[in-house]
Amino acid sequence: xxxxxxxxxxxxxxxxxxxxxxxxxxxxxxxxxxxxxxxxxxxxxxxxxxxxxxxxxxxxxxxxxxxxxxxxxxxxxxxxxxxxxxxxxxxxxxx
Amino acid sequence: xxxxxxxxxxxxxxxxxxxxxxxxxxxxxxxxxxxxxxxxxxxxxxxxxxxxxxxxxxxxxxxxxxxxxxxxxxxxxxxxxxxxxxxxxxxxxxxxxxxxxxxxxxxxxxxxxxxxxxxxxxxxxxxxxxxxxxxxxxxxxxxxxxxxxxxxxxxxxxxxxxxxxxxxxxxxxxxxxxxxxxxxxxxxxxxxxxxxxxxxxxxxxxxxxxxxxxxxxxxxxxxxxxxxxxxxxxxxxxxxxxxxxxxxxxxxxxxxxxxxxxxxxxxxxxxxxxxxxxxxxxxxxxxxxxxxxxxxxxxxxxxxxxxxxxxxxxxxxxxxxxxxxxxxxxxxxxxxxxxxxxxxxxxxxxxxxxxxxxxxxxxxxxxxxxxxxxxxxxxxxxxxxxxxxxxxxxxxxxxxxxxxxxxxxxxxxxxxxxxxxxxxxxxxxxxxxxxxxxxxxxxxxxxxxxxxxxxxxxxxxxxxxxxxxxxxxxxxxxxxxxxx
Numbered sequence: 209x210x211x212x213x214x215x216x217x218x219x220x221x222x223x224x225x226x227x228x229x230x231x232x233x234x235x236x237x238x239x240x241x242x243x244x245x246x247x248x249x250x251x252x253x254x255x256x257x258x259x260x261x262x263x264x265x266x267x268x269x270x271x272x273x274x275x276x277x278x279x280x281x282x283x284x285x286x287x288x289x290x291x292x293x294x295x296x297x298x299x300x301x302x303x
Numbered sequence: 304x305x306x307x308x309x310x311x312x313x314x315x316x317x318x319x320x321x322x323x324x325x326x327x328x329x330x331x332x333x334x335x336x337x338x339x340x341x342x343x344x345x346x347x348x349x350x351x352x353x354x355x356x357x358x359x360x361x362x363x364x365x366x367x368x369x370x371x372x373x374x375x376x377x378x379x380x381x382x383x384x385x386x387x388x389x390x391x392x393x394x395x396x397x398x399x400x401x402x403x404x405x406x407x408x409x410x411x412x413x414x415x416x417x418x419x420x421x422x423x424x425x426x427x428x429x430x431x432x433x434x435x436x437x438x439x440x441x442x443x444x445x446x447x448x449x450x451x452x453x454x455x456x457x458x459x460x461x462x463x464x465x466x467x468x469x470x471x472x473x474x475x476x477x478x479x480x481x482x483x484x485x486x487x488x489x490x491x492x493x494x495x496x497x498x499x500x501x502x503x504x505x506x507x508x509x510x511x512x513x514x515x516x517x518x519x520x521x522x523x524x525x526x527x528x529x530x531x532x533x534x535x536x537x538x539x540x541x542x543x544x545x546x547x548x549x550x551x552x553x554x555x556x557x558x559x560x561x562x563x564x565x566x567x568x569x570x571x572x573x574x575x576x577x578x579x580x581x582x583x584x585x586x587x588x589x590x591x592x593x594x595x596x597x598x599x600x601x602x603x604x605x606x607x608x609x610x611x612x613x614x615x616x617x618x619x620x621x622x623x624x625x626x627x628x629x630x631x632x633x634x635x636x637x638x639x640x641x642x643x644x645x646x647x648x649x650x651x652x653x654x655x656x657x658x659x660x661x662x663x664x665x666x667x668x669x670x671x672x673x674x675x676x677x678x679x680x681x682x683x684x685x686x687x688x689x690x691x692x693x694x695x696x697x698x699x700x701x702x703x704x705x706x707x708x709x710x711x712x713x714x715x716x717x718x719x720x721x722x723x724x725x726x727x728x729x730x731x732x733x734x735x736x737x738x739x740x741x742x743x744x745x746x747x748x749x750x751x752x753x754x755x756x757x758x759x760x761x762x763x764x765x766x767x768x769x770x771x772x773x774x775x776x777x778x779x780x781x782x783x784x785x786x787x
Contacts, residue, residue, distance in 0.1 A: 218582075222393075222395075222582055222584070224395055259587075264592070266592050267592060267595060268364060268591060268592045268593065268594050268595070269363065269364075270363075270364050270365070270366035270369065271332075271337070271363040271364060271365050271366060272366060272367075273330050273331050273332055273365050273366060273367030273368075274331065274332060274337065275331050275332045275337060275338070275339045276332070276337030277332075277336055277337035277338045277351035277352075277353075278337070278338035278339050278348065278349045278350060278351055279348055279349075280350070280351070280352075281345075281346075281347045281348055281350070283352075284347055284350045284352075284355050284457070285347060290452075292448075292454070293346065293448075293454070294345060294346040294347050294348075294456075295346045295347065295445070295448075295454035295455055295456055296347070296397075296454070296455040296456075296457070297449070297452050297453075297454055297455075298397045298452065298453050298454075298455060299451070299452065299453070300446065300449075300450075300451050300452055300453050301396065301397045301444065301453045
């Protein structure tokens with residue numbers, strides 16, 4: 209599996225990363241190195257093997273429906289670049 | 304089947320529509336954190352570090368949200384999947400501090416099911432459910448506080464949602480409306496979602512395409528987002544379908560796109576094309592192992608399930624003798640159905656249904672009250688019907704008594720007793736009134752005897768009037784005929 213420059217640009221866009229055009233080719237080569245390395249796994253026959261979500265054989269622990277958190281607004285807003293009336297304030301984002 | 308065809312000079316078209324409905328789960332705390340899942344509190348009060356996606360915070364699944372999803376699945380006649388998996392749906396937007404939504408993708412908790420909807424022409428249709436999965440809700444953005452800024456409130460962020468996806472089975476706006484009302488009724492019976500579309504606790508997205516009538520092809524669809532009432536959903540589908548037909552007929556093509564319904568124009572507004580935006584790069588959620596359900600748990604929830612609207616409706620028809628229409632109206636709302644059952648207990652259920660759907664509903668509407676606030680209790684409505692059935696009062700007097708009940712919340716027996724409204728069934732008392740009516744109207748008596756027999760009705764009226772409405776009409780009739 210190999211990716212081209214367009215794919216790298218698309219991934220960068222989805223990840224909200226700016227990739228310098230001069231670096232695009234290098235990034236592509238690095239991507240492909242990693243992909244080729246992972247590709248080695250395809251040598252193993254996995255036809256009848258279910259995908260593994262985790263290497264731990266743990267089961268999901270459920271929580272009882274009890275209110276045990278919240279009402280810590282000052283802490284929640286502490287690192288906000290901007291806030292007003294108890295809201296986070298961000299650049300206008302209207303779809 | 305209800306026929307819905309868009310007919311133009313150039314041809315006939317039908318719509319193909321499927322729905323995705325997001326339903327907020329009723330629970331005390333959020334789906335992955337212990338913050339309150341409360342609606343209407345001050346901004347960012349109901350937020351934990353998990354909801355705010357602070358580094359190192361881990362989600363823990365709320366067991367009640369799982370139970371509510373199983374319950375809903377059973378109510379949709381659906382398969383419950385004993386193995387389900389949480390996934391990350393990646394997107395970048397200010398309403399999700401995580402940068403992704405925890406949802407279920409390839410392995411949802413509930414599989415295929417169906418809902419039967421009743422249509423206005425008396426037919427019914429099965430709408431197939433594709434799946435139901437559980438996920439977290441996003442934050443609420445407020446855009447009108449500032450011209451250049453958006454304000455974000457994370458109280459809703461992390462509240463449990465059930466996303467219900469249907470197959471593309473809808474062929475008319477009416478079917479969509481009937482489905483949404485039925486789904487809402489089932490959710491409210493189950494107590495898993497309050498179904499208030501105007502408050503956003505139940506939100507509907509519709510996928511719509513059109514095709515020439517009789518064809519089986521599936522054309523490119525447009526998605527209409529977040530319609531917040533049943534009426535708007537029906538309007539949005541109708542106007543979007545007409546828009547697509549117009550484009551096809553003028554030689555154009557539909558591109559996959561997202562629109563928003565605009566209630567002020569009744570039309571759909573273009574939002575964006577779907578290109579990059581739907582590249583969600585799902586992968587299994589590393590912080591949550593797969594969810595495994597036991598037969599024991601599923602069966603326990605099944606055993607505790609309340610009687611659902613369809614079952615209740617057929618019981619009201621088969622055991623209490625209601626018409627299917629009356630039963631459907633009464634069963635749509637669980638509080639109404641419960642009120643009716645209490646009122647009808649041990650009585651003629653049809654008579655109680657007539658009172659409930661007639662004077663009683665009219666009274667609630669006039670006073671703008673919910674049934675839970677009714678001044679007339681179910682027991683008292685039942686007693687009023689008893690008074691008519693046992694000939695204690697006439698149907699006409701009963702209406703007056705009902706009005707007093709609506710004002711005073713009083714027991715009808717007491718009202719009848721205190722106001723002396725009991726029907727007169729004493730023959731001699733009625734005879735005395737008849738004699739006085741005959742004595743004071745010699746002309747009409749002569750006409751009647753000369754053959755104008757339809758004057759009998761007039762005499763009956765006079766006698767009942769003089770008795771202040773209390774004389775038993777059947778008895779008056781019988782005695783009048785004898786006397787005349």
